[in-house]
Amino acid sequence: MPTDRYSLFSLLREGLRGNTGWKAAWRKAAPAPAYDYVIVGGGGHGLATAYYLARRYGGLRIAVVEKGWIGGGNVGRNTTIVRSNYLLPGNEPFYECSMKLWEGLEQDINYNAMVSQRGVLNLFHNDAQRNAYIRRGNGMRLHGVDAELLDATAVREKLPFLNFDDARFPIRGGLLQPRGGTVRHDAVAWGYARAADRLGVDIIENCEVTGIRIERGRAVGVETSRGFVGAGKVGLACAGNSSRVAAMAGLRLPIESHVLQAFVSEGLKPFIDCVVTFGAGHFYISQSDKGGLVFGGDIDGYNSYAQRGNLPVIEDVCEGGMALMPRIGRVRLLRHWGGLMDMSMDGSPIIDRTPVDGLYLNAGWCYGGFKATPASGLCFAHLLARDEPHPVATAYRLDRFARGAVIDEKGMGAQPNLH
Amino acid sequence: MRLTCPFCGSRGLEEFTYRGDALVRRPAADTSLQTDAQAWTDYVYLRDNPAGLHSELWYHGVGCRSWLVVTRDTRTHRVDDVRAASAVAAERSGGAA
């Protein structure tokens, strides 16, 4: 009998049988002629959407249509940081909802996603930054979210090897979110795919959406490289390709696609036990369970669909790293890659209906959408099923730009390459 | 990626600042926010964001401090053309710069 549920018992049994009884984590589904819901994009957000749709609103025929393979997009390319340390009212409840879902995810989907609440520490280097982080921490606490202000001594106890007395950017302290941390990104994709599949969702890989069929103003399905697939409702969750897919329905989005690079070093003995971010440049780092340093910085800053970046940003990231922790200077780089970010004009996402009936949009995640995966799926499923926004996602409307109700967490204005 | 500035020659990317789509047009100053808000929304927020040739503005801040219009393929980063923005603008307004 094939193994269905992962448990200590199934592990022991398969261990004794030479691991011959494991089933594929999900079926290789072929497209059916029609579904109640077709989700375009099999990244974290599309898969989570399908899972929560199937889980919460039973009896539906649901498909996830993915042009490549599961885990090939940003869900498998990010630096795995999860946190809910936002400031603005439109954002914080949403990201905290996501954090709570991470906390119960592995039991929920019966998959080890290596959710590790090792803490996220944002360092500050001057008085103005300290004030800004006090404000942010207070904002979080008003929303019932954990936040602790550490002074330089407390940071020194935690991470003694940081460059505290740098002449230009001395470390004065940090804002810690103890419940933040990292989650193994591939496992999130695979875990949601498997859990959705078990609820009957068809996960159709190598199937590119090439058109959106609209009849009398309503989306009725998608043209794909494997033929037409009818749909009661179509949900787009295409991350960096959102503009291209939305254009198939004649829509222009407040989004530019940009490239973000990430880096992994050779494996080292454990020495960084949380996520640390440098406050005087853009640099964030954590250490994976295999020992590799996982780090990154800014987006390259120009429109790109190339999934690879350029050298100036690599230099900038490494300079940030050296300013923060000079001891990594002789560590060798093992791997490095890029992914496509759907940079929205105000730095915040969109989960909303579109002007086309039956067509729904989930996009604009910038480079912070991994942490949002569970809540994004939950809220998009809610919107698709009930035609109204989920209570924690009411601010993420597509028309907020026209209304002037932007959610500008960073205070950068309408400038996608600065968020 | 390097850009060949018409004034300074081939230079590394770190000398330039990106300013996005060169084809967006600011509505005329007397375009009303009340009656034609959509024109302003389009200009400030909406972008074609093509996968392919993209006409875009770059500023050569570390060099000649000129604004440039670059034509680049966003799928490959291949740069096809770099021209002074002033020349492009003059052409557009029929030579009367």
Ligand SMILES: Cc1cc2nc3c(=O)[nH]c(=O)nc-3n(C[C@H](O)[C@H](O)[C@H](O)COP(=O)(O)OP(=O)(O)OC[C@H]3O[C@@H](n4cnc5c(N)ncnc54)[C@H](O)[C@@H]3O)c2cc1C
């Ligand atoms: C280098 C890097 C580091 C990052 N670090 C972090 C981080 O530390 N923390 C954090 O919170 N976020 C981070 N992010 C952002 C995060 O990864 C993304 O915001 C998020 O993964 C996007 O949602 P997704 O998982 O659904 O995207 P994706 O996995 O990209 O899914 C979109 C899918 O749509 C598919 N698709 C596109 N067009 C079509 C089509 N026409 N037909 C069918 N399918 C199509 C794509 O193939 C793709 O699989 C990072 C991103 C990158 C690139």
Ligand SMILES: [Zn+2]
């Ligand atoms: Zn120049």
